[in-house]
Amino acid sequence: xxxxxxxxxxxxxxxxxxxxxxxxxxxxxxxxxxxxxxxxxxxxxxxxxxxxxxxxxxxxxxxxxxxxxxxxxxxxxxxxxxxxxxxxxxxxxxxxxxxxxxxxxxxxxxxxxxxxxxxxxxxxxxxxxxxxxxxxxxxxxxxxxxxxxxxxxxxxxxxxxxxxxxxxxxxxxxxxxxxxxxxxxxxxxxxxxxxxxxxxxxxxxxxxxxxxxxxxxxxxxxxxxxxxxxxxxxxxxxxxxxxxxxxxxxxxxxxxxxxxxxxxxxxxxxxxxxxxxxxxxxxxxxxxxxxxxxxxxxxxxxxxxxxxxxxxxxxxxxxxxxxxxxxxxxxxxxxxxxxxxxxx
Amino acid sequence: xxxxxxxxxxxxxxxxxxxxxxxxxxxxxxxxxxxxxxxxxxxxxxxxxxxxxxxxxxxxxxxxxxxxxxxxxxxxxxxxxxxxxxxxxxxxxxxxxxxxxxxxxxxxxxxxxxxxxxxxxxxxxxxxxxxxxxxxxxxxxxxxxxxxxxxxxxxxxxxxxxxxxxxxxxxxxxxxxxxxxxxxxxxxxxxxxxxxxxxxxxxxxxxxxxxxxxxxxxxxxxx
Numbered sequence: 001x002x003x004x005x006x007x008x009x010x011x012x013x014x015x016x017x018x019x020x021x022x023x024x025x026x027x028x029x030x031x032x033x034x035x036x037x038x039x040x041x042x043x044x045x046x047x048x049x050x051x052x053x054x055x056x057x058x059x060x061x062x063x064x065x066x067x068x069x070x071x072x073x074x075x076x077x078x079x080x081x082x083x084x085x086x087x088x089x090x091x092x093x094x095x096x097x098x099x100x101x102x103x104x105x106x107x108x109x110x111x112x113x114x115x116x117x118x119x120x121x122x123x124x125x126x127x128x129x130x131x132x133x134x135x136x137x138x139x140x141x142x143x144x145x146x147x148x149x150x151x152x153x154x155x156x157x158x159x160x161x162x163x164x165x166x167x168x169x170x171x172x173x174x175x176x177x178x179x180x181x182x183x184x185x186x187x188x189x190x191x192x193x194x195x196x197x198x199x200x201x202x203x204x205x206x207x208x209x210x211x212x213x214x215x216x217x218x219x220x221x222x223x224x225x226x227x228x229x230x231x232x233x234x235x236x237x238x239x240x241x242x243x244x245x246x247x248x249x250x251x252x253x254x255x256x257x258x259x260x261x262x263x264x265x266x267x268x269x270x271x272x273x274x275x276x277x278x279x280x281x282x283x284x285x286x287x288x289x290x291x292x293x294x295x296x297x298x299x300x301x302x303x304x305x306x307x308x309x310x311x312x313x314x315x316x317x318x319x320x321x322x323x324x325x326x327x328x329x330x331x332x333x334x335x336x337x338x339x340x341x342x343x344x
Numbered sequence: 345x346x347x348x349x350x351x352x353x354x355x356x357x358x359x360x361x362x363x364x365x366x367x368x369x370x371x372x373x374x375x376x377x378x379x380x381x382x383x384x385x386x387x388x389x390x391x392x393x394x395x396x397x398x399x400x401x402x403x404x405x406x407x408x409x410x411x412x413x414x415x416x417x418x419x420x421x422x423x424x425x426x427x428x429x430x431x432x433x434x435x436x437x438x439x440x441x442x443x444x445x446x447x448x449x450x451x452x453x454x455x456x457x458x459x460x461x462x463x464x465x466x467x468x469x470x471x472x473x474x475x476x477x478x479x480x481x482x483x484x485x486x487x488x489x490x491x492x493x494x495x496x497x498x499x500x501x502x503x504x505x506x507x508x509x510x511x512x513x514x515x516x517x518x519x520x521x522x523x524x525x526x527x528x529x530x531x532x533x534x535x536x537x538x539x540x541x542x543x544x545x546x547x548x549x550x551x552x553x554x555x556x557x558x559x560x561x562x563x564x565x566x567x
Contacts, residue, residue, distance in 0.1 A: 052476055081478035092473035096492050096567055105487070106477050137567040163476075
C-alpha cells in the first residue's frame with residue numbers, strides 16, 4: 001500500500017545540513033496498522049509527513065496505492081492527499097466551525113450533493129460516537145472528543161490510508177485507550193491502512209501489527225510487534241521495551257542498593273523474559289521443587305500483544321551455588337530467556 | 345435652549361453638516377479601498393514569506409520594504425508628496441477626491457502589517473491540516489486564513505478605522521474640508537468654541553460606532 005524507498009531528507013539550517021532521514025526503506029501493507037516509534041528528534045514526524053508530501057523527500061521515492069508521489073505536480077498531490085487522511089497531536093480543528101462544520105469542511109471539494117455530504121458527515125460523527133455533539137464548537141470539547149472529530153474529518157473523503165501524528169500524545173491514558181480502540185475499529189470496519197507515529201511503546205503494543213523503530217533518521221529495527229517485543233535487537237528498541245515494562249525501575253533500585261533488592265548469602269536476582277507458549281505457569285514452582293531454591297517474585301509485568309502473553313519477571317532465588325546454576329540451565333532449556341541481574 | 349448652548353449654530357450649522365459629510369465620504373471610500381488592499385497585501389506577506397504556503401521571497405521582500413518606507417513618512421508630508429500621483433489617478437489633487445489617494449497610502453501599509461500579524465496568530469497546525477486535506481492555496485487563504493481570523497481581523501480593523509478617522513482631519517491641507525478643517529477654521533480661527541465641541545462630539549460618535557460594530561463582529565465570530 002505504501003512503499004518508501006531510499007528516502008533521504010536533509011534540512012539546511014543556518015548553512016548546516018541536518019540529515020533528518022537517511023536511506024529509509026519501508027513497506028506498509030494494505031489494511032495493517034503500522035507503528036513508527038522513536039524519541040523526539042528521531043525523524044519520525046518528518047517521515048510521516050513524507051507520506052503525504054507535507055515534507056518533500058530530498059531524494060528517494062514514496063508511492064501510495066501504486067502511485068508514485070514525488071513526481072506529481074501540485075494539483076496531483078492535492079488529489080492524492082484527499083485519499084490520505086491525517087490526524088494530529090493537537091487535533092487542528094477549525095475553531096470557527098462547529099463539529100459538523102469541521103467534517104463538512106473536509107467534504108468541500110467532494111462531488112457529492114449537499115444532502116449526501118450532510119448525510120456522510122452525520123454518519124461519520126455517528127461512527128466516532130459524537131452524534132450528540134454535532135453543533136458544539138471545538139473550544140467546548142474535551143481532548144478526546146476533539147480527536148474523534150478529527151478522525152471523522154480525516155475519514156470524510158474515504159481515504160485508503162490514515163496517518164496519525166502523535167494522535168494520542170496530548171491525551172490522558174484512559175482517553176488514549178478509547179481513541180486507540182476507535183482507530184482499531186476504523187481500520188477493521190473500513191479496511192484502512194493506518195500509519196502512526198508515537199514515542200510510547202504502549203501505543204504500539206496496544207494496536208500495531210508491525211513496527212519500525214527509528215533513531216537518528218534511520219530505521220534501526222523493523223518487524224512484527226510481538227517479535228520486536230519478545231526479542232528486541234537494537235539498543236534503542238531494548239530501551240523502549242524496558243521502559244514499557246517498567247523493568248528499568250528494578251535496575252535503578254539495584255544501582256541504589258535499595259532494601260527490596262538487597263540479597264542474602266547464596267541468593268541471586270534473575271530476570272526472566274518469556275512469551276506465548278513458553279510462558280509455563282509452573283516454572284517458579286519447578287525451581288523450588290527441582291532445585292530446592294527459595295524463590296520470591298519481586299517484579300512482574302505481563303502484557304498481551306496480538307493475543308499472546310509476553311512477560312518479564314524479576315525473581316530472587318536462594319540456594320546452593322550448584323543448584324542455582326542448574327536452575328539457570330533448566331530455565332533456558334524451557335525457552336525462557338534468563339539474565340542474572342545481581343548475585344551474592 | 346439650543347440658542348443658548350449653540351449660539352453659532354444658525355450661521356454655521358449648515359457648514360458643519362457639510363464638513364461631517366465630507367469626513368464620512370473620505371472615511372467610507374478610503375476605508376473600503378484600504379480594507380481590500382490592506383487585507384490583500386497582509387495576506388500576501390504571510391503566504392509569500394519563508395515557509396509560507398506560496399513562498400516567494402522576492403515578492404515578500406518588495407512588499408516588506410515598500411510598506412516600511414511608506415509607513416515611515418509622516419502623513420502630512422505624504423499628503424503633499426502624493427499630489428502628482430493623486431492628479432494622475434483621480435484627475436484632481438484637491439477636494440474630497442484629492443484626499444482619498446493619500447488617505448489610502450497612509451492607511452494601507454499600516455493595515456497590511458496589522459492584518460499580517462492578525463493572521464499570523466493562527467495556529468500553523470490549521471494550515472498543515474488544510475494542506476493535508478488537499479486544499480489549494482487560494483482555498484486556504486479564504487477558508488482558513490481569513491475565515492478563521494475574523495475576530496483578529498475585526499480587532500485590527502477597528503484600530504485602523506479609528507486611525508483613518510484621525511487621518512481625515514489632515515485633509516483640510518488639500519482643501520478637502522471635513523471636520524478637522526472645520527475645527528481649525530471655525531473653532532480655532534473664529535473662536536466658535538460651541539461648534540468646536542460639537543465637532544468633537546461628532547468625531548466621538550463616529551469612533552464609538554466603529555468600536556461598537558467591531559465589538560459585535562468579534563463577539564459573533566468568536567466561538
